[in-house]
Amino acid sequence: MKLKIGITCYPTVGGSGVVATELGKLLAERGHEIHFITSSIPFRLDKMYHNIYFHQVEVNQYSVFQYPPYDIALANKMAEVVEREELDILHVHYAIPHAVCAILGKQMSGRDVKIVTTLHGTDITVLGYDASLTGAIRFGIEKSDVVTAVSTALVKQTDDLIRPDKDIRTVYNFIDERVYRKTDSAHLRTEYGIEPHEKVLIHVSNFRGVKRVKDVVGAFAKIREAVPSKLLLVGDGPEMGTISSLVKELGIEEYVLFLGKQNNLEELYSISDLKLLLSEKESFGLVALEAMACGVPAIGTDIGGIPEVIEDGVNGFICPLGDLEAVASKAVKALKDGALYAELSRNALETVRTKFHRNRVVDQYESIYKELI
Ligand code: GMT
DSSP states (O other): OOOEEEEEOOTTSHHHHHHHHHHHHHHHHTTOEEEEEESSOOTTOOSOOTTEEEEEOOOOOOTTOSSOOHHHHHHHHHHHHHHHHTOSEEEEEOIIIIIHHHHHHHHHHTSOOEEEEEEOSIIIIIGGGOTTTHHHHHHHHHTSSEEEESSHHHHHHHHHHHOOSSOEEEOOOOOOTTTSSOOOOTHHHHHTTOOTTOEEEEEESOOOGGGOHHHHHHHHHHHHHHSOEEEEEEOOOTTHHHHHHHHHHTTOGGGEEEEESOSOHHHHHTTOSEEEEOOSOOSSOHHHHHHHHTTOOEEEESOTTHHHHSOBTTTEEEEOTTOHHHHHHHHHHHHHOHHHHHHHHHHHHHHHHTTTOHHHHHHHHHHHHHHHO
16 A cells, blocks of 8 residues: 655754654655655755655744744645645654644644654653643644654653653664665775774764763773774764863874764774764664664663663673773773674674664554554
8 A cells, every 4th residue: 555654854953864764765665655844855865766755844034923933834834735745644753843743734734644753862851851841742742643762761761751641662763774884995094094903983973962972082092091993083063172172181182083074974884893872861872773784883871772772792782871991891892802893793783684674664664654544
């Protein structure tokens, strides 16, 4: 059965935008008609598909309004697209504001379009603590037909914080392993000045406080004392100034490469040995999965959904939040023991190919849609 599916996400925001866009592409490959209803073309929509459409939400600034009315403009656009294109499903990413906009858009359209909401974390772990928003988050969740969250930890956290009268189902994230795979990018090692005997650690994020990049740098300084290595810091964000000062303070400027925002991350993972994801909030940790798909094991914190992606001692290591000694000792162990490293790397690839395989996840979403029609 071919379905007509509207997808709304923040097209330029990290993981949630990536997952929403990749899901749209894979559903289109399965023959469904996909309508992105977003404020700009999702950045991962990088090639032409005959059955993917983009409907831009225009938000005008009027001097009478203190804030541009994005939510209302989005609901209006959703109603217009649902009605004209006869959509079966609106799949929105984030309870706030997207689920609430979908509910309003559905009412405005008068069509019985079904609403599927996927929670990614920031909408719950940050906004869920804001009493001025919890009622709206609960409303968005309860009035959706089906709600999914990207990890079981996020389901629990949503139940604890928001207490909605709704069963939330776990549907894990996935990556397209046709894109994220080991590639031959060895030339980058020489170009970045990485010596043949040096190991490479990598961290990728938007450098927000919750990502604890300072812990990444602190742990790396300890790792370097035992293993000659370099650290690739990929991304940019509010903590960048603090991090570059810390690197100077620790006297490790020579060994830390600030690469800024980058595309084609598989090329950087392919020259890396270990990934560090030491966040204090992380409902899934898509970047760990991206690294694992290139055969790079990750060390993560025992926070949110990270332990559902990284299995301690199997495909990487889990450490308590802020325990830099533990991170350093596990990293050194993995980097020095060739047999252990090979096993972690093999298991990382296997995890991506089984538990988080794209077909498995897309099957789950597809069966949710079909169950609603
Ligand atoms: O982590 C961010 O700053 C971006 C955020 C987002 O909304 O894209 O990421 C969230 O969704 C990703 C995709 O589901 C998850 O992999 C991230 O763990 C999650 N971030 C947090 O929970 C902090």
